[in-house]
Amino acid sequence: MPQVSVNIRMDRELKKEFESFCSEMGMSMTTAFTIFAKKTVREERIPFEIGFEYPNGQLLKAIENVEKGKNLSRTFYSIKDLMEDLDAGDSI
Incomplete structure (x- = not known):
């Protein structure tokens, strides 16, 4: 299947931390985002709970x-x- 490029914006420090995490897991950021995208499409939902950890x-x-x-x-x-x-x- 042909590949396309996707550009996203995020905080510089978050990118560094995410890159480090992905490296420790033995994958690239591209692989991590692809896993997320495939799981989201397959399940037709965000594959994790989104919420606030602490009440404001x-x-x-x-x-x-x-x-x-x-x-x-x-x-x-x-x-x-x-x-x-x-x-x-x-x-x-």
Whole structure:
């Protein structure tokens, strides 16, 4: 099958670390990306979980509020007030 080139951008330090990892595994970065692409196409999904390792400050504050029963929801006295709040996009 004919080969094509693919260019990607990434942080310089990440590239160095990834290159080192691939070398330790006995493969090139091209081989690693090809493995990823083939597995993704075969499984029709990203072949690993994507998420945050640690909750960010906003999530930690929300968890704290739930545990304390604070700021669980805002009170609106009219549909107009509710819609204005939704349109503003402010978070709790």
